[in-house]
Amino acid sequence: MTRERLYLFDTTLRDGALTTGVDFSLDDKMNIALMLDRLGVDYVEGGYPGANPLDTEFFTKKRTKRAKFCAFGMTKRAGRSIGNDPGVAGLLASDTDAIVYVAKSWDYHVHVALGCTLEENLECIAESVRAAIDSGREAMVDLEHFFDGYKANPDYALACAATTIRSGARWAVMCDTNGGTLPHEIERIVAEVARVIPGDRLAIHAHNDTGNAVANSLAAIRAGARQVQGTLNGLGERCGNANLVTLIPTLALKDEFAKAFEIGVTPEALKEITLVSRAFDELLNRSPNRHAPYVGASAFATKAGIHASALAKDPRTYEHVTPDSVGNKRAILVSDQAGRSNLLSELARLGVECDPADPRLNRLLETVKERESQGFAYEGADASFELLARAALGGVPDFFEVESFHVGVERKVVAPGVTYSASQAVVKIRIGDDGFISAAEGNGPVNALDLALRKDLGVYQKHIENLVLRDYRVRVFQGGTDAVTRVLIEFGDGDRDTWSTVGVSGNVIDASFQALVEGIVYRLVKLGVPAQ
Numbered sequence: 238m239t240r241e242r243l244y245l246f247d248t249t250l251r252d253g254a255l256t257t258g259v260d261f262s263l264d265d266k267m268n269i270a271l272m273l274d275r276l277g278v279d280y281v282e283g284g285y286p287g288a289n290p291l292d293t294e295f296f297t298k299k300r301t302k303r304a305k306f307c308a309f310g311m312t313k314r315a316g317r318s319i320g321n322d323p324g325v326a327g328l329l330a331s332d333t334d335a336i337v338y339v340a341k342s343w344d345y346h347v348h349v350a351l352g353c354t355l356e357e358n359l360e361c362i363a364e365s366v367r368a369a370i371d372s373g374r375e376a377m378v379d380l381e382h383f384f385d386g387y388k389a390n391p392d393y394a395l396a397c398a399a400t401t402i403r404s405g406a407r408w409a410v411m412c413d414t415n416g417g418t419l420p421h422e423i424e425r426i427v428a429e430v431a432r433v434i435p436g437d438r439l440a441i442h443a444h445n446d447t448g449n450a451v452a453n454s455l456a457a458i459r460a461g462a463r464q465v466q467g468t469l470n471g472l473g474e475r476c477g478n479a480n481l482v483t484l485i486p487t488l489a490l491k492d493e494f495a496k497a498f499e500i501g502v503t504p505e506a507l508k509e510i511t512l513v514s515r516a517f518d519e520l521l522n523r524s525p526n527r528h529a530p531y532v533g534a535s536a537f538a539t540k541a542g543i544h545a546s547a548l549a550k551d552p553r554t555y556e557h558v559t560p561d562s563v564g565n566k567r568a569i570l571v572s573d574q575a576g577r578s579n580l581l582s583e584l585a586r587l588g589v590e591c592d593p594a595d596p597r598l599n600r601l602l603e604t605v606k607e608r609e610s611q612g613f614a615y616e617g618a619d620a621s622f623e624l625l626a627r628a629a630l631g632g633v634p635d636f637f638e639v640e641s642f643h644v645g646v647e648r649k650v651v652a653p654g655v656t657y658s659a660s661q662a663v664v665k666i667r668i669g670d671d672g673f674i675s676a677a678e679g680n681g682p683v684n685a686l687d688l689a690l691r692k693d694l695g696v697y698q699k700h701i702e703n704l705v706l707r708d709y710r711v712r713v714f715q716g717g718t719d720a721v722t723r724v725l726i727e728f729g730d731g732d733r734d735t736w737s738t739v740g741v742s743g744n745v746i747d748a749s750f751q752a753l754v755e756g757i758v759y760r761l762v763k764l765g766v767p768a769q
């Protein structure tokens with residue numbers, strides 16, 4: 238069966254730039270355009286030439302190799318000739334394959350926001366589209382508020398779409414601009430529109446204000462639309478746009494869509510989508526959403542003992558697609574919700590050998606649950622779990638003993654209006670018969686302790702030289718003055734290895750110190766360093 242072509246349109250660099258807190262540099266824009274190009278989207282909308290100097294510069298040359306590069310802007314203004322409209326002139330001057338106009342399709346907006354007649358608005362659409370085509374470009378029109386407009390005055394919304402197509406535009410884009418339309422309404426309206434305008438000229442641009450942007454996009458495709466718009470990780474104005482990182486795997490992997498449509502993203506490129514999503518978050522300097530469909534760290538993670546047991550027998554029991562198909566990984570976590578299957582799976586992943594019939598396994602599970610009830614959380618502390626498991630199943634070398642530590646925090650006024658603050662730590666350890674005392678000053682008590690602990694570890698020092706602290710998180714629970722503090726620390730070795738440890742205590746410094754020590758012990762275990 239031949240599949241119909243379904244086109245993917247990315248607006249990360251245009252609608253995504255309207256996300257609060259997001260501010261792309263020129264380099265960011267160039268990198269994102271190439272990332273999208275490699276992924277296999279058909280259109281990359283780069284922004285709004287003329288809106289600001291950066292966007293204008295971005296459009297001085299084409300920024301994609303494969304995907305069609307698009308500039309966005311308003312249709313010409315009413316009462317002005319097309320040759321005399323600076324906005325349209327900016328679009329025509331840009332080095333692009335396609336021009337995307339935004340036009341009103343809700344009669345109320347034409348009256349209130351534009352202040353022109355309904356007929357004049359249609360003329361603006363027609364003339365603007367023809368100017369783009371005359372310049373050798375593909376044209377499309379974002380019909381703003383299409384669904385609200387259709388509900389209020391279907392004839393006028395349809396007239397806008399029909400004028401768009403009659404004037405030669407490739408696509409009439411039905412926008413759910415305020416994002417309030419629900420999937421069943423989208424499906425009904427698109428089906429009605431598709432009776433008048435062929436589906437292969439209709440596109441859907443959905444906003445996520447009811448959390449339905451992806452569902453609305455799928456509903457529009459089911460009803461006939463053959464171009465779907467969205468952004469990386471669902472960026473976009475207010476609550477965002479349809480998330481392409483969710484839509485693409487759904488279109489590629491779910492039978493109803495995969496059997497009916499061909500998209501530009503190959504199975505090989507689909508395996509990169511987790512990487513693309515995370516690289517994009519990195520560029521935005523924000524943490525990836527662990528719970529993001531398909532690509533989140535938790536998307537294929539299970540804590541439940543019953544699920545882990547079935548997953549070990551056949552992953553299809555609890556996975557709707559394979560993690561590998563989207564470049565993600567399965568994770569079977571150890572926590573107070575775990576059973577023996579979770580332990581066995583995690584031990585296998587960590588390379589800790591264990592006979593499934595070993596009775597020490599039950600004791601390890603009891604220990605995990607007991608410690609989790611005290612506040613430890615092993616699902617985010619793989620290194621601490623491995624040390625616990627090794628201690629229960631064979632032993633961890635006794636590398637060094639911490640005899641004591643001491644931390645002081647000082648804050649003093651050194652001149653009127655000038656304060657000085659610093660923390661000092663002293664750590665006393667013993668390696669065999671040798672005692673070591675190290676002192677250090679840091680910008681906070683944990684930093685001072687870390688520096689002192691790692692200042693002189695005798696024979697082990699050379700093994701921890703390139704160790705770095707990458708993240709430090711504190712959570713206080715059982716509020717009040719007798720609160721318990723959990724500290725999670727992520728370590729790295731400067732290359733690619735990272736590992737996390739957990740410490741729990743009524744005292745945040747003590748909890749931090751436990752996690753620091755475990756981070757070092759884990760490193761020595763992994764390097765196979767013998768205890769002195």
Ligand SMILES: CC(=O)SCCNC(=O)CCNC(=O)[C@H](O)C(C)(C)COP(=O)(O)OP(=O)(O)OC[C@H]1O[C@@H](n2cnc3c(N)ncnc32)[C@H](O)[C@@H]1OP(=O)(O)O
Pocket residue numbers: 252285287288289311312313314315339340341350351381414474
């Ligand atoms: C739904 C969407 O996401 S649309 C995307 C919107 N994106 C942006 O607005 C981001 C970039 N925008 C900008 O930098 C600026 O708004 C600019 C440069 C485009 C325009 O700036 P200004 O000329 O100062 O106008 P301003 O932004 O205040 O108002 C927009 C004007 O365009 C008019 N307008 C809005 N849509 C259209 C349209 N489709 N066709 C013609 N005119 C339009 C409005 O009526 C308003 O006109 P008025 O000033 O006569 O009342």
Ligand SMILES: CC(=O)C(=O)O
Pocket residue numbers: 252339379380381382412413414415442444
């Ligand atoms: C054009 C656009 O982004 C919208 O109407 O939502």
